[in-house]
Amino acid sequence: MDFHGIIPYLVSPVGADGRVLEAPLRRLVEALIGQGVHGLSPLGSTGEAAYLSFEQRLEIVRIVVEQAAGRVPVIPGVAAYSTGQAARQAQAFARAGADGLVAILQVMFPLPRAGLLGFYRDLAHATPLPLVIYTNPGLYGADLPLDVVEELSAEPTIAYIKDASGNTGRIQSLINRCGARLKVFSASAHLPAVVFQLGGVGWMAGPACIIPRQCVALYDLCQAGRWAEAYALQARLWPVNELFQKHGMAAFIKAALNAQGYAVGDPIPPQQPLGDMGGEIERVLRACG
Amino acid sequence: MDFHGIIPYLVSPVGADGRVLEAPLRRLVEALIGQGVHGLSPLGSTGEAAYLSFEQRLEIVRIVVEQAAGRVPVIPGVAAYSTGQAARQAQAFARAGADGLVAILQVMFPLPRAGLLGFYRDLAHATPLPLVIYTNPGLYGADLPLDVVEELSAEPTIAYIKDASGNTGRIQSLINRCGARLKVFSASAHLPAVVFQLGGVGWMAGPACIIPRQCVALYDLCQAGRWAEAYALQARLWPVNELFQKHGMAAFIKAALNAQGYAVGDPIPPQQPLGDMGGEIERVLRACG
Amino acid sequence: MDFHGIIPYLVSPVGADGRVLEAPLRRLVEALIGQGVHGLSPLGSTGEAAYLSFEQRLEIVRIVVEQAAGRVPVIPGVAAYSTGQAARQAQAFARAGADGLVAILQVMFPLPRAGLLGFYRDLAHATPLPLVIYTNPGLYGADLPLDVVEELSAEPTIAYIKDASGNTGRIQSLINRCGARLKVFSASAHLPAVVFQLGGVGWMAGPACIIPRQCVALYDLCQAGRWAEAYALQARLWPVNELFQKHGMAAFIKAALNAQGYAVGDPIPPQQPLGDMGGEIERVLRACG
Amino acid sequence: MDFHGIIPYLVSPVGADGRVLEAPLRRLVEALIGQGVHGLSPLGSTGEAAYLSFEQRLEIVRIVVEQAAGRVPVIPGVAAYSTGQAARQAQAFARAGADGLVAILQVMFPLPRAGLLGFYRDLAHATPLPLVIYTNPGLYGADLPLDVVEELSAEPTIAYIKDASGNTGRIQSLINRCGARLKVFSASAHLPAVVFQLGGVGWMAGPACIIPRQCVALYDLCQAGRWAEAYALQARLWPVNELFQKHGMAAFIKAALNAQGYAVGDPIPPQQPLGDMGGEIERVLRACG
Secondary structure: OOOOEEEEEOOOOEOOOOOEOHHHHHHHHHHHHHOOOOOEEOOOOOOOHHHOOHHHHHHHHHHHHHHHOOOOOEOOEEEEOOHHHHHHHHHHHHHOOOOOEEEEEOOOOOOOHHHHHHHHHHHHHHOOOOEEEEEOHHHHOOOOOHHHHHHHOOOOOEEEEEEOOOEHHHHHHHHHHHHHHOEEEEOOOOOHHHHHHOOOOEEEEHHHHOOHHHHHHHHHHHHOOOHHHHHHHHHHHHHHHHHHHHOOOHHHHHHHHHHOOOOOOOOOOOOOOOOOOOOHHHHHHHHOO | OOOOEEEEEOOOOEOOOOOEOHHHHHHHHHHHHHOOOOOEEOOOOOOOHHHOOHHHHHHHHHHHHHHHOOOOOEOOEEEEOOHHHHHHHHHHHHHOOOOOEEEEEOOOOOOOHHHHHHHHHHHHHHOOOOEEEEEOHHHHOOOOOHHHHHHHOOOOOEEEEEEOOOEHHHHHHHHHHHHHHOEEEEOOOOOHHHHHHOOOOEEEEHHHHOOHHHHHHHHHHHHOOOHHHHHHHHHHHHHHHHHHHHOOOHHHHHHHHHHOOOOOOOOOOOOOOOOOOOOHHHHHHHHOO | OOOOEEEEEOOOOEOOOOOEOHHHHHHHHHHHHHOOOOOEEOOOOOOOHHHOOHHHHHHHHHHHHHHHOOOOOEOOEEEEOOHHHHHHHHHHHHHOOOOOEEEEEOOOOOOOHHHHHHHHHHHHHHOOOOEEEEEOHHHHOOOOOHHHHHHHOOOOOEEEEEEOOOEHHHHHHHHHHHHHHOEEEEOOOOOHHHHHHOOOOEEEEHHHHOOHHHHHHHHHHHHOOOHHHHHHHHHHHHHHHHHHHHOOOHHHHHHHHHHOOOOOOOOOOOOOOOOOOOOHHHHHHHHOO | OOOOEEEEEOOOOEOOOOOEOHHHHHHHHHHHHHOOOOOEEOOOOOOOHHHOOHHHHHHHHHHHHHHHOOOOOEOOEEEEOOHHHHHHHHHHHHHOOOOOEEEEEOOOOOOOHHHHHHHHHHHHHHOOOOEEEEEOHHHHOOOOOHHHHHHHOOOOOEEEEEEOOOEHHHHHHHHHHHHHHOEEEEOOOOOHHHHHHHOOOEEEEHHHHOOHHHHHHHHHHHHOOOHHHHHHHHHHHHHHHHHHHHOOOHHHHHHHHHHOOOOOOOOOOOOOOOOOOOOHHHHHHHHOO
């Protein structure tokens, strides 16, 4: 199976009692597939993975896999400080029917090279699923040096990387080193058309939850090499990303989905819901066309 | 119950298969109590709490409480991004017999003041146990402004703070604001005699696992107001702290305990055990007298 | 006068006695103009401006202006913590014949919005020369919020911005807000073809000192809309940027120019010259074609 | 000559035209000496050294030396990115009658060990004056590893260090390593009584400009070993330091001196004067007794 295209990072709707809100999650999955997205990624940063118990995470994967029903691949995030917890999640998600995994290493104490290599290799061997390495030093503390990524790209199941450093030059460096061995996904911290033009295969990001149709249109323009139109559309969509980065990711996507009628609830406490933004979210969404 | 004095942060001995190593943990608890420590704190940073599952954490609390058998208070760390997971740990640890809790807030997205207050208040109300607020912006991302701490000190069960900022002036600021409402523990990032002299009541830190007798002697000198002797002893012990901060906390304490014959195993992967340090650990421990 | 295209950041050749090395600087200017660059920018980060006295800076501007002799614009950097020192440099450089100025604000204590606006406005009014606002929070401590840049773009002589944040999305945000009022230059922290495709007008960077011909070719491909060729060339040139960022900018460019025969000397002490790199610089330069 | 005790960091009164305001500077020097301070340090961080031209700095040293007239030592700050500029300042200040120098290394590009050693050694050899090494990674970018400081302490004229890291444990580490070869001054980021108790010889800091009498009293209590009284006084004075750190150092000290009638003017633009603080400064000063 080949992962590519627009893969929204799903929010995790959870009630005040800690129960996963199944109905809005199923509605969201259905709507996104209906708008043409190419995959679904629960339990990323936008999915507040680190705020959830193992049981809540597994329940979310189970629901998304069931609702997607094979129409698009489901690629949940595995996020842990320890290799053991990561492998436990990976194996449970694989059994639940996931098609691939986004591998998020959380780092508390500085890790030597052997520790970085060890985490991803052990995780790659824990299941037969393809792995998307995720790097985001700002949120999770793990910064993967280029030569570590290059070495990891030799692993058969480490086939993708999603770089969220926000440093677009790093994507050129990755592509120069790893070539076809490692396919690149853009994160919300990058301009997606740029990553496509550099050779990237897709965009995994929270904003695609709320403007899926426009994101798919952007992807199609890039695939067709219609760059001028793609860049013009991207310029129009970019304010959504600005709000996303300014307003705490999950808090913003949940607020926007609530405004669109999905009833996904508030961000998980102690995070706070966005206050009254005076219609700014609605204005920005309307301007996306 | 009044918490004070030398309270070692326990390591978490875990085997390669993820099982808690019960025997060395019980031996360590026994030895520390035998050397006169005034309490025990499993599941702090030194205890690699963030690397452990809920089940592993609960098992460790159960063992330590049982072995301590009421001789000294057991004050485990509760560490979570979400209020719900923190409350779940707190309630389980209370049922297992903990005497108090160290409250560790992990932060991924910037939290407004209401979120900071909400986390600690909800946790304070989750059990009747006294709470030690722990602040360590470097490791966990949460920086508690002084006025937030001051407001929290009005909660009846928020009775202690362990500041690990490394900024000793902040301890003066806390004491000036909160006075007797909030008792202060030193972390390993501070010189403990200084914190005692400023009015602090104890020292919660990983190094006390490996030099408990000397830490208790330092505490006794401070309590007796024999400052010159206390500062001289502290100067002699300080190289242990330097190694602790330089070598990844848990990795160092586990290596030193292994050198002392406790067989606590390696740090939890992907962390790596310390390599051969050419006898440096033994030399530094010997110099502590 | 319209600034655009490839504008190398010149190194500052200075002898051990502090004298500006006039001959190699003139040779470098001559060679760069001969290879088709569209402007020259002495006294940027690559130019070690912060390491030089006012007198040394002025001497360098005088030499570059004289040697360029009007063939291409000369746009030196003005770098200071205080408005007064910045204005003094600006006025002296204007009298020496500079065609524009790169405005570098150095920040030690956090500056409120009024301070940011004040610095750039006062500098804009100090001479009639067009200003290139330079933002590089990593090196100089000043992070200009987007709305401050937008407000500054209303000043008639604030006509350009060189963003060195490394965050390419920020360039889209700037263009969305300021449109034609503020023309954008790429820094070495960005992929230049991307900035051109987003609407940028040029590339101001240290690496253009050592591969000027290839940079001009890249610019020409972008101007012609031959994006596939441009991106392929950029991929080939990118390793030069990697070395530049890894090896302390000035130290690397001086080493590379020395390898090319320019005798520009070492970086200014206490910076150290690069040690033996085993032919890596030569290999990377050769691979640029 | 032996440096010790309370050494205020002087502000730099400068008019809107860039002229040094001689009269208020002389009055301040006179008042501080009258209140018993043990030395004077112009051109530190509080002195906005980085905001001043070489000529302004020299003029300030000239005035302070002349007004002090040998009653207390004058130890101006030398602050530069380059060894050459630092040496030039050092030699000019020595000729103007300075008794010692505070050596401030500004760092833009990461410096290897040889560069760190080179800067301080070359500066130590530039004049016969004793040097106070100043370390403040937050403000100036230079972090001196302990072993570099230890190696530098072998230089005959490198006799003091002022550590402004805010990490009091680092002072214990310095004293353990360098012993009597390097005398330690506290910065405003430390509790001064603590540094005295650890063996420090003095306190160099901006707040001593505005509460000199109380700072001298604190020093006397520490010298007499009356620690309980010293810590009680320090607790009362600490809110001055809190305001100092919160309100941009120079901006706060200038505001407080203006409130005391010294007419030292505003911080140097683009820094902004403090706005109306509703009498907070006066209240905090009054509470110091």
